[in-house]
Amino acid sequence: MTTPAPSSPPARPAPTSRDVARAAGVSQATVSLVLGDKWRGRVSERTAGLVRDTARDLGYRPNLAARTLRLGRTRTALLVVPALTNEFFARVYTGAAETAAEHGFGVVLYPSPDGVGPARDPFASARTALDGVIASSMATGALGALRAAGLPLVMLDSDPTESGGHTGSDDDGTPKAAAAHVNLDIADGIHQVTDHLLALGHRRFVHLASAVDSWTFDVRARTLATALRSVPGTTLRTVRSRLDVHSARAATEQALAGATTRPTALICDDDILAAGACKALRRLGLGVPEDVSVTGFDDLALASAVEPELTTVRLPAEQVGRRGMAALLAVLDGRAPESGDLPVELVVRGSTAPAP
Template sequence: MTTGARPPAGTHRPTSRDVARIAGVSQAAVSLVLGGKWRGRVAPATAERVRGAARELGYRPNLAARNLRLGSTRTALLVVPALTNEFFARVHHGARRIADRHGFGVVLYPTPDGTVPAHGAAPAPAAVRDPFHSAQAALDGVIASSMAADVLVTLRGESLPLVMLDSDPAAGPGTTTVNADVADGMRQTARHLLALGHRQMLHLAADVESWTFQARAAALADALAGTGATLHTRRAALGTEPARQAAETALGESGRPRPTAVICDDDILAAGACKAARRLGLHIPRDLSVTGFDDLTLATAVEPELTTVRLPAEHIGEHGMTALLDALDGRTGPPDTLPVELVVRGSTAPPP
């Protein structure tokens, strides 16, 4: 509920003084709340009252003037492997949601070559074009996926606060990490398939040099150790066609029992595995179970629908932006790990 008199409609552009009068607080409190500096200084109920008054008045801070005063652009850079990946689109949406509340902008920058194959040559950092004439002058901080880590030397330099997504929590001092619990996602997948009776399994692994995929592979191997299950690994680039080719080769190999389950590092690889099964005349899930990772829209577009690990992509973006705001305030928290969930659908069943 607001307390002050509203300025007559159409008389002048709303100011922070108007917001303060409507909310019944000082202009200093308005500046703290709308500048994202209120925690520990302004009560949450008061902060919400200020935001409500600003919305009611249609007040927008003069960012240019404020930035000149603060020596800040209030701009964060989000570095992702590719704009076409639905997962990172959701991450961006979550980051933007938090940024908007604090008067920040988010610049989205995809790496020039997408993800780097694990067995290919990464582009030299010097060859990556800086999207800004001077990143230090144009940005307040960086949020980056570990899948795009190769460009950070160029984009970040040594001075900007950094939050890493899908990155090793032990990366080192001065770096905040926000991760989905991908290791637990693989453990849940392994337990599900073991409970169905599967013992011959194929891991269709992403051919990308990234901590997140290394963590998945290690967790899967650990979860199957001592169970009597056999695990073979085939790597494929992140694409439906490379995945189809790799899975078709692995499923068609002679000299050892054919896998009864294919565990894929993401849903796109799983779609390729499903295409391979159809080409080989295998029915899913009667002859072959397939699991994915991410729970993209694709997971319910295929038939049968895909059993997959749901990652909280928007929450990862939200937590990443919150961690960056905290870092800009001089606060660095412990590694942030978000829970994941195995969503069981029609692509898994007991083995033949």
Template structure:
């Protein structure tokens, strides 16, 4: 430890947080973060032993007494392993990238929450890739962060963006809400959106609706494609029909216009199935502007069960999506892949929440 400083050995000058609230740990140097070597010195063992103990794999290699000594020394010094060094050594970073179209959509915020929760349980970190425009798909998730990732979880990616993802890195990839048959990824996590559409359709049929319109999202992802197909299939063979379909960007304002087009055309539907609660909100506004009451003159259903759904009046009948669970399962799947285990690829159930925006059709329309 004497100053045997050879040429080219000057350490990079750390800014040293300057005298302030530094807790002045019992550590060796002064204000610097303690390293495993400091702990070793403190516990009078070698650095390797500290590493073994802290790594938890000391069974039969270190005596319980020594292990305890090391642990308390680490505790006393406030030691925390340096993640950069660990990553460098292991070649893994314990960090996952979560790619979502827009965090400002509550669904994705919830997906993130779920993924983060599971990640935290496994000492994993989550980095978000925010889409440039806030609505479009992600474009280049691989900035300089790329080398620091162990895997990618991507939600609702458009095909072209997906291709870029595959091209860019050979990182393990888990897809959420994406075509499980496309073979892009070893693992997928999906919602049983088709069943949600079936539930919505069944609910409306049961109430007596026959002329049903579809307000679809103008987004070219698999999960939205499923919605349209499922609705048609659910009505096939029943007395109900999809009388009209309009597509709209995912905003209340745009949905208002699209819904207006639907409601002004003949024959006017008695129920409107919307791909998203935001669209349903727009539809409700459109109806009111045309002098139609919801649900007396028009029933409306959404998908998501955003907080918006209960803020509206009437409250929205909607298909609740277990967003957090999607994120959590996605992270579990990624962890499984990283572990070399085979990931389950669940399809999570959804549930129709019946509220005030659906009712029997107007009397003159009843069959």
């Protein structure tokens, strides 16, 4: 005679919005407003926080399928980036995904096949698969296939003059401009770099510039040239390089080999270029920063991994992603997105010193 196996306890039913309302001491309508992110102006911040905390403690998950049918939304956003190999874009995605998850949205990450060039529609029809598009460090002109779908478009780290505050297409089929822009104060970052180096006595500069044709790198070049032009006795030479360490090393070696007077500072468009520049200087028998100071931009993990550690401009990439997703949610709700550029910060480390 076999002993029957003990029966498993009945599965506990998933909590409902009614359970959340009862536990929080509010109405179901309030729960719906808060978890649907429609509470502002209707529910106090304290009550909204109470509802969110209660839902989390109970393990409540909204029925997204039913909500999608009711609202006519997929609750999915597409994040388009030039590349997956750059840490900056990974951090942008992290910020966007965190904010999206707080509002029951998902984010699909899509690297444009041609970098900052034209991005193809990765779906049979973006209109039926997505609620909106977020694009980082690209031009709106490269997103024609996605813009033609009439989806809200939020641009990150991109030319703000392209913003027209509209979505969809004109009568002739030309896609309208982005609905919102989220930018970093790139120009201020360059000013912080130049102020730091000028205060150290540097007057002979080489700009190791990215060969990528994009707004963010154009701003760096224009701002740097303008800032140094106003200081008597300064010289600036620009050398372009692909965004990899090997190319940056070769470009730096070539620039210094052809220079009649050695620069005292190398200003690099990002940390990867700065790492390549440091390798080149060592190969040429020059010390960093004893002979030549080097600055980067972005504050990637690489910046504190090289020796000496890089003086660089810290960009809040996760915040860019969060602000971008929040802007898309605002556009979808008919609200005005938050305005203003995100501040950046110069981080001074061992790669800069007084001019020799």
